[in-house]
Amino acid sequence: MGAKTVAPDLTVFAIGGDGDGLGIGGGHIAHAARKNADIKYLLIDNRVYGLTKGQASPTTPPGENTKTSPFGVYEDTLDAIPMFLAYDVSFIARMTSLRVKELTEVIKAAITHKGMAIVYILSPCRTFPILDLEETKSIFQPLPEDYARDKQAQGDGNGVLDKPMYTGSFYQVRSRPWREARSRDRRSHAEHETASSTRWRSSSGVSRDVPQAGSVAT
Numbered sequence: 634m635g636a637k638t639v640a641p642d643l644t645v646f647a648i649g650g651d652g653d654g655l656g657i658g659g660g661h662i663a664h665a666a667r668k669n670a671d672i673k674y675l676l677i678d679n680r681v682y683g684l685t686k687g688q689a690s691p692t693t694p695p696g697e698n699t700k701t702s703p704f705g706v707y708e709d710t711l712d713a714i715p716m717f718l719a720y721d722v723s724f725i726a727r728m729t730s731l732r733v734k735e736l737t738e739v740i741k742a743a744i745t746h747k748g749m750a751i752v753y754i755l756s757p758c759r760t761f762p763i764l765d766l767e768e769t770k771s772i773f774q775p776l777p778e779d780y781a782r783d784k785q786a787q788g789d790g791n792g793v794l795d796k797p798m799y800t801g802s803f804y805q806v807r808s809r810p811w812r813e814a815r816s817r818d819r820r821s822h823a824e825h826e827t828a829s830s831t832r833w834r835s836s837s838g839v840s841r842d843v844p845q846a847g848s849v850a851t
């Protein structure tokens with residue numbers, strides 16, 4: 634969000650894994666979503682903490698043996714799509730790295746979208762093959778044409794273990810103001826207020842003197 638703030642004309646991507654986006658740094662998504670920051674987040678899910686050599690992540694399926702689950706994962710799996718819907722992320726899509734052309738189209742749509750876009754990409758890891766390559770190829774199906782791309786769809790067949798696993802855009806809100814526009818409007822409003830009055834007024838009606846620019850508050 635910092636990069637977008639200083640260079641609003643840039644298309645800004647954030648790219649990370651399931652461990653990063655849903656575990657270690659998962660708390661950030663809620664806040665980027667409520668600001669509707671105009672960033673494109675590619676969350677690449679290989680169902681494991683790969684770089685650190687194979688620990689269970691929030692999306693490692695139950696029963697899977699990993700470095701941190703020698704007797705098999707016993708937790709339930711985190712379902713990212715319903716979570717993004719609950720956060721009101723304004724563009725949500727799921728695709729797989731095994732379908733490069735469709736993935737390219739989804740990423741293009743995410744770039745065109747004004748506001749926060751998450752492209753959730755299922756991507757089997759060759760070193761820690763929790764997502765089996767052939768199985769992954771066979772379980773994906775395009776989202777049905779009549780799929781309701783609204784909040785009613787929350788949690789409905791979008792689970793991380795559901796089969797078939799649908800790919801495509803689950804949700805898109807076009808009319809919500811995005812963070813950079815809101816902050817620009819807010820700033821120009823505040824500058825106008827400051828120019829016309831030296832008194833600060835809270836929304837509850839309390840007011841007090843505000844020092845002029847360059848003066849020293851006592």
Ligand SMILES: Cc1ncc(C[n+]2csc(CCOP(=O)(O)OP(=O)(O)O)c2C)c(N)n1
Nearest residue numbers: 649650651652653654657681682683684685
């Ligand atoms: C706050 C924090 N904790 C731990 C790490 C160490 N770390 C670096 S990569 C990584 C695994 C990330 O896994 P994932 O996001 O699933 O990506 P993958 O390596 O599988 O592509 C961890 C735990 C870190 N970089 N930052």
